Amino acid sequence: GDGQETKSTFTLAEVAEHDRLEDCWMAIEGHVYDFTAYIDQHPTPPEVLEPWCGTEATEGMRTKGYGRDHSERAWQMAEQYRVGSLAENGN
Numbered sequence: 001g002d003g004q005e006t007k008s009t010f011t012l013a014e015v016a017e018h019d020r021l022e023d024c025w026m027a028i029e030g031h032v033y034d035f036t037a038y039i040d041q042h043p044t045p046p047e048v049l050e051p052w053c054g055t056e057a058t059e060g061m062r063t064k065g066y067g068r069d070h071s072e073r074a075w076q077m078a079e080q081y082r083v084g085s086l087a088e089n090g091n
C-alpha cells in the first residue's frame with residue numbers, strides 16, 4: 001500500500017484508451033495500472049510490453065509471454081503503479 005485509500009474504478013473501454021508505450025495502462029486480476037513510467041525499466045525491449053498496453057493483461061503478467069509467472073518481487077513492483085480497480089461488468 002502506498003497510502004492511497006481511495007481508488008477509482010475503470011472499465012476496460014477506459015483502459016483501452018491507454019494503449020501505447022507513451023501512455024500504457026493495463027488491467028490485471030481486477031486492478032488497473034498505469035505502467036507508462038515503468039516501461040523503460042522493464043528488463044526487455046519495450047516491444048514486449050506494447051501489445052499488452054490498453055488490455056486485460058493478466059495473461060501477460062502471469063506468463064511473460066512464454067508460460068512462466070513473474071517473480072513475487074515483480075508483482076510487488078507493480079503495486080506502486082496501481083491507479084484503480086476494474087469495473088465488475090465494464091467493457
Ligand code: HEM
Binds near residue numbers: 038077
Ligand atoms: C504484462 C505484460 C508483461 C510481459 C509480457 C512481460 C514479460 C517479461 C519477460 C519476457 C521478462 C524477461 C524474461 C524472464 O524474466 O523470464 C520479464 C521480466 C521481468 N518483468 Fe515483465 N512482463 C510484463 C509486465 C511486467 C510488469 C507490469 C512488471 C512490473 C511492474 C514486470 C516486471 C518484471 C521483472 C521485475 C522482471 C525480472 C524477472 C522477474 O522478476 O520475474 N513485468 N517480463
